[in-house]
Amino acid sequence: MAHDPDERHHDDGxxxxxxxxxxxxxxxxxxxxxxxxxxxxxxxxxRQAAINLARVGAQKIWAGTVTIQPDAKTGVHHHGALESVIYVVRGKARMRWGERLEYVAEAEAGDFIFVPPYVPHQEINADPGQPLDCVLVRSDNEAVVVNITDIDPVEKPEAVYWVDPIHKAPE
Structure with a gap:
């Protein structure tokens, strides 16, 4: 008996x-x-968004890109309960994390970085000669960034804050 590909079965959803x-x-x-x-x-x-609620109706994921200029770095922050994945397309990334950013790892083109929930971290372009291009994926569509200002990091971050309509600059 031949199967008709246009035939729909009630039990297949x-x-x-x-x-x-x-x-x-x-x-x-x-x-x-x-x-x-x-x-x-x-x-x-x-940063540029590719996949989010507004663009495609994504409910549980956010994906986009980031280009980080030579020697640029974020302030110390975490992303709440979100899990993050960073894929390095071009350049050299340095990640610092921990209570005082005492841990460090580097990644280059083709490498993936996983950032677990609530981990204080700092993203750094470790190459003074070229931009760092990455693809970012987060486990929720909501932009959660918690800036940490009361940490005494091993390497001082730039006085740079993630500022947007949700995250105000410190006064």
């Missing part, structure tokens, strides 16, 4: 009207030249 829905609400391709720069920015860094 598909319904005849899914065809029209999937055309508009299915897979999305976000072209690299169509990323959204209307996201939180830090001096020396340029």
């Amino acid at each position: 598909h319904h005849p009207h899914d065809h029209a829905r999937w055309k508009h609400d299915g897979v999305r391709v976000i072209k690299g030249d169509r990323l959204d720069p209307q996201t939180a920015q830090t001096p020396g860094m340029f």
Whole structure:
């Protein structure tokens, strides 16, 4: 007995009207030249969103890119309960983390970095000669950034803060 590919079975979770829905609400391709720069920015860094609630309706994930200028670094921060993945496309990244940023690791093109929830960290472009280009993925669509100002880090961060409509500059 031949299987008709257009035949829908009640036990497979598909319904005849899914065809029209999937055309508009299915897979999305976000072209690299169509990323959204209307996201939180830090001096020396340029972030762009590819996947988020506003752009594609993503409920549980955020993805985008960041370009970090030579020798630029973030202030000390964490991302609450979010998990983050950073993929290094080009350049050399240095990550510091811990109670005083006493731990350090470096990553280069082709490497992945995992940042667990609540880990105080600092992102640094370790190459004074070229920008650091990365792809970022976070486990939620909400932009959670908690700046930590009462830490005495091993390496002092720049006086740079993540400032956007949600995160105000310290006074």
